[in-house]
Amino acid sequence: MKATRTSGLVMLALAGILCFAAARDFRAMWARDRVFPAPGFRMEMLSKYLPSIKGTGVDTEVYVQEGPEKGGTVFVLGGTHPNEPAGYLSAVVMLENARVKRGRLIVVPFGNASGFTHNQPQEASPSRISFKLPDGSERSFRYGSRDVSPLIMWPVPDVYVHKASGQALSGNESRNLNRAYPGDPAGTPAERLAYAIMELLRRERVDLAFDLHEASPEYPVVDAIVAHEKSMEVAAGAAMDLKLSGIEMRLEPSPKKLRGLSHREWGDGTGAMPFLIEVANPSQGRLRGRTDERLVKTGLDKAYLKASGLGRLFVPYDSKGKPIEERVGRQLATVMSVVSAFSDFNSERGVVIEGVPAYEEMVSLGIGAFLKRQALN
Ligand SMILES: [Zn+2]
Incomplete structure (x- = not known):
């Protein structure tokens, strides 16, 4: 009898320790990666545009910097898909380096915030990736899932019906922010998040809006700008400028009938x-081998080299891989070229942003050179 009571107490104590550890991990899982905005940015929350998401897992930080001279407004959204690191790291690099001289820059680095709290099931992806800074310290970032967290959006329906159009997609897409636009203020967490972003674009009179992504090299729309018909002229000007500086970016028209995507609904x-x-980015693709931090950072994979030799990829690919510096440099160069092409055509709504690293700088110095040092403690 005594032995039973003693072992019962021991089991209870062990269960208590486990609960404590689990609660600590659970809280850490929801903690956002820290960012260190450049001087001049102020922070607000996205729930300013839809109060019903305040305090929920989809609310996220919005950073705004206004230049001394009046002009237009540029919006940069990273982290729509938290398993596409060049997307959110480009937004973080802009946030930590930009100096707005004219107009306004709004950056949302972690668009699908709850997607950073979990991994995509069965993809065996790393949970973090880290970068060395010039002083020898490190910054690490979460590698998440493309979907809104199942903890706040579950179960998923068998068929996802896009409300504004009636378009039917696989049930999994109901948790994909980039199928949820224009959203619904009283809808699912994904639909509310999408609606809040649309409201931000409307109320802040945003002129240029960027949604930053990565995709597999065997997918035809890669190293590409997908442009709504009203963005096409500016996108074409930017693609031409990029080509002159040796950066090839395809131009893809946003399909009119594929609904729910940012490039369609933001424009409409x-x-x-x-x-x-x-x-x-080969770590997105189906041909890839082991999906570890090395693959995510170098983009170098044997199967992709072979596929490239067989002519099966849509981008040039060799033993240099697709390093994250190249991917982030390409994103940033594209954003900056679009901003300058737009400002050439629109003298009143022009925007001038300095301090964002050029493609060559990013490729030669690496991301760490453009990240702020993590404060001690
Ligand atoms: Zn994506």
């Missing part, structure tokens, strides 16, 4: 010109 439902930027 707000005054902004949308641009979705897609860069090629």
